[in-house]
Amino acid sequence: MSLDPETLSQFLDMLDRFVRERLVPNEERVADDDAIPDDLVHEIRDMGLFGLSIPEEYGGLGLTMHEEVQAAFVLGQTSPAFRSLVGTNNGIGSQGLIIDGTPQQKESYLPQLATGEMVASFALTEPEAGSDAGSLRTSARKDGDHYILSGTKRFITNAPRAGLFTVFARTDPSSKTSAGVTAFLVEADTSGLSLGPIDRKMGQKGSHTCDVILDGCRVHESAIIGGPDRLGQGFKTAMKVLDRGRLHISAVCTGNAERLIRDSLEYAMDRKQFGEPIAEKQLVQAMLADSRTEAFAARCMIEETARRKDAGQNVSIDAACCKMYASEMVGRVADRAVQILGGAGYIADYGVERFFRDVRLFRIYEGTTQIQQLVIARGMIRQASA
Ligand code: COS
Numbered sequence: 001m002s003l004d005p006e007t008l009s010q011f012l013d014m015l016d017r018f019v020r021e022r023l024v025p026n027e028e029r030v031a032d033d034d035a036i037p038d039d040l041v042h043e044i045r046d047m048g049l050f051g052l053s054i055p056e057e058y059g060g061l062g063l064t065m066h067e068e069v070q071a072a073f074v075l076g077q078t079s080p081a082f083r084s085l086v087g088t089n090n091g092i093g094s095q096g097l098i099i100d101g102t103p104q105q106k107e108s109y110l111p112q113l114a115t116g117e118m119v120a121s122f123a124l125t126e127p128e129a130g131s132d133a134g135s136l137r138t139s140a141r142k143d144g145d146h147y148i149l150s151g152t153k154r155f156i157t158n159a160p161r162a163g164l165f166t167v168f169a170r171t172d173p174s175s176k177t178s179a180g181v182t183a184f185l186v187e188a189d190t191s192g193l194s195l196g197p198i199d200r201k202m203g204q205k206g207s208h209t210c211d212v213i214l215d216g217c218r219v220h221e222s223a224i225i226g227g228p229d230r231l232g233q234g235f236k237t238a239m240k241v242l243d244r245g246r247l248h249i250s251a252v253c254t255g256n257a258e259r260l261i262r263d264s265l266e267y268a269m270d271r272k273q274f275g276e277p278i279a280e281k282q283l284v285q286a287m288l289a290d291s292r293t294e295a296f297a298a299r300c301m302i303e304e305t306a307r308r309k310d311a312g313q314n315v316s317i318d319a320a321c322c323k324m325y326a327s328e329m330v331g332r333v334a335d336r337a338v339q340i341l342g343g344a345g346y347i348a349d350y351g352v353e354r355f356f357r358d359v360r361l362f363r364i365y366e367g368t369t370q371i372q373q374l375v376i377a378r379g380m381i382r383q384a385s386a
Contacts, residue, residue: 002064002310011061015074018047023078030081030206031354044086044116049075051114053090054098058110065244066306069251073299076255080358081206083252088158089113091248092366093120095241096166096183100226100233105185109164118163123153123186123212124238130154131371133168134178134235138214140169145221147171149184149192153212155365159195160208163188166225166241167214168234183225183234192217203357239316245366246319247309250302250326253362257295257326257333260355264288264340267350278340287336295333298326317379324372327362334359 003011022043030036036044044050053068054060063071068090075083088094094113097105097120112118129136138151149169159165165186172180186193196211221228225237265288268279278284305318334356338345345352363369 003061003067008067008070012070012074015047015049015071016077018043019074019078019082023082027079027351027354030079032205034205036081036085036206040082041085041116044082048114049086050089050116050119052086054094054110054114058106059114060110064306065247065309066303069247069302069306072248072251073255073258076252076257077259079204079206079354080252080256080361081204084157084204084207086116087248087252088121088162089116089119091245092122092241093158093162093164093166095244096122096225096237097185099240100183100230100237101185102227104222105225105227109185113164119158119161120164120166121156121158121162121212122241123156123159123165123167125154125156127152127154131368133238134181135176136168136170136181138167138169139173140171140182140184141173142171143218146218147184147221147223149186149214149217149219151214153214155199155209156212157207157209157365159210159212160198165193165212167212168238169214171231178235180232181235181238182231183237184219185223185225186214186217186219190217190219202360203354204361242366243316243319244309246323246372247302247306247315249362249366250298250319250322251306253326253330253359254295254298254302256355256359256362257291257298257330260330260333260337260352261288261291261295263352264291264337267341267344284340287340291333291336294329298322298329301325317376317383320367320372320375320379323367324369324376327359328369330359331363 026040048061051060052063052071056062097109113120124133126136126138140147140149149167167184167186168181169184170180171182192215194213196213199209224230268284269277271278301322305315305322309315337352338356341350341352344350
């Protein structure tokens, strides 16, 4: 369901004000403390940001993909750690349930996820299965009408806060590929589930990842996403979730790029060298113009792909194009921003250095650039052979 244009525009204005007045002033504090303060978490909850893409019938805002990317452009105007806090409830943590879950499963979890009372995480990656997600080894052994899950999941975003995990595990031990993988809903307090220490990361301080260890974790077969009939269909659920997640991340990348462009333009107009603001220097102008053009291109691609997804078209290839382009683009924009600020770009006080480290992750998670290339090229070959 789509919001009427006036409601959407009011919501985006409110979000923009919240980002500028409450989140941007707290960026440095969050990075220094490696934590989002509780009062801000509450404000984020009160704004309804945990439930952006959760259907209205379950208490969310029910944004369409096109509306969701508009919100992500705005949320991208600040440190990605804030977006990450709500990112798994709106994206990879809840979408498996929204796309393929049973009505009972949705009823049990989505209302709590929509308010942020419960946080959901997506547990696909393993120590030996990253890009080759289909080779995962976590096993789910049948025991009557239960399954016993054993294995380790790695780099799981929001795991330390999560109340619910979408766990991908192999229910068919004879298969070594993506066939035979099933998606389970596993509550964090299930006996046998424990967490590793919080990972020490290059950036995105305030957003936490860690290992999720499943050691004989017993869940009922009704915990299979979509119910026992969807045994062995979990990898497809993961891929559908990632199609959507990749578009969302692309919009966050574009928001971050726009923020960096604004900051570097402001600096260039203020900083004087050789008797004039460096923004008057053509070599600096070239960097500003390149960044503006690339961010604009990303925005157009994302809006177009989101509209087509809302219209029910298969956008796997184009979502991968958006993810590849936008995440690489924000890397180039951040690099130019450091260059425009010069020495100040390398000093933590100016913030650009922090974004430079933060945005590096975008080229890696939810599928590396190389995986997006593979998805795009394979899709092209498939289309041409059809
Ligand atoms: N939507 C629905 N189904 C999909 C799909 C999509 N976007 N992409 C693939 N599938 C289906 C395929 O149709 C195939 O089904 P059939 O066997 O019935 O034909 C099945 O899933 C397996 O697909 P495929 O053969 O392409 O799988 P591969 O093991 O070769 O892997 C890649 C495909 C590499 C694309 C996948 O492993 C991947 O995305 N890896 C990156 C994982 C990732 O992003 N990790 C980040 C961590 S999560 S934050």
